[in-house]
Amino acid sequence: MSARxxxxxxxxxxxxxxxxxxxxxxxxxxxxxxxxxxxxxxxxCKRWRRGNSCAFENFLTDMGACPSxxxxxxxxxxxxxxxxxxxxxxxxxxxxxxxxxxRRIKYRGETKTLAQWSDHLGINYNSLxxxxxxxxxVKRTLMTPIRPHKPYRNSRxxxxxxx
Numbered sequence: 001m002s003a004r005x006x007x008x009x010x011x012x013x014x015x016x017x018x019x020x021x022x023x024x025x026x027x028x029x030x031x032x033x034x035x036x037x038x039x040x041x042x043x044x045c046k047r048w049r050r051g052n053s054c055a056f057e058n059f060l061t062d063m064g065a066c067p068s069x070x071x072x073x074x075x076x077x078x079x080x081x082x083x084x085x086x087x088x089x090x091x092x093x094x095x096x097x098x099x100x101x102x103r104r105i106k107y108r109g110e111t112k113t114l115a116q117w118s119d120h121l122g123i124n125y126n127s128l129x130x131x132x133x134x135x136x137x138v139k140r141t142l143m144t145p146i147r148p149h150k151p152y153r154n155s156r157x158x159x160x161x162x163x
Contacts, residue, residue: 014066018073019059022082023050042075045083063087074098107138117142 012020025037026044036042046052048059062084066072074090075082078100090098102113114132118125123146131141 014069014071015060015063016056018066019048019056020050022048022073023055026082041081042079043081045081047084048082063089103132105138105142107142 023044024031025033026042027038027050028034029038031038044050047062048055052058063073067089070091071089072095073082074088074095076086076088076098078098080086096102097113097116102115104111104113105117107117112120114128115125117123118128121142123142127146128141131144136144
């Protein structure tokens with residue numbers, strides 16, 4: 001398949017841009033994200049690697065077109081390279097929960113990131129962070145319900161309202 005027949009060349013489609021950037025992050029030392037990818041050993045499989053005459057076509061065949069502007073290429077296992085078995089299209093929320101620097105918390109046999117626990121329990125993420133910062137235990141952090149806030153009353157404002 002030639003560059004003219006896949007329909008993903010210039011102007012660059014989202015799929016082509018993802019493929020191109022994936023290769024650049026892993027192999028171009030001047031790329032701003034190289035230190036997070038190529039420098040730490042993240043590689044692109046030979047089938048998708050730039051320089052292979054059918055690399056983009058192989059990538060397109062294996063991954064399909066990027067579903068929408070909300071999605072980008074995601075490695076399922078962060079310490080493994082880009083390959084058909086380790087990649088998927090994912091939105092930002094999914095990708096944020098798959099970052100290396102996430103704190104994973106295990107409670108009652110379930111392991112989730114703090115953001116996932118926040119969604120699961122309906123407790124504000126910043127409240128959970130604050131509880132951990134204060135030294136609360138995992139159980140207390142996750143199982144203490146949020147107290148409703150009392151409305152703030154300023155004595156000067158109260159007097160104006162009554163007048």
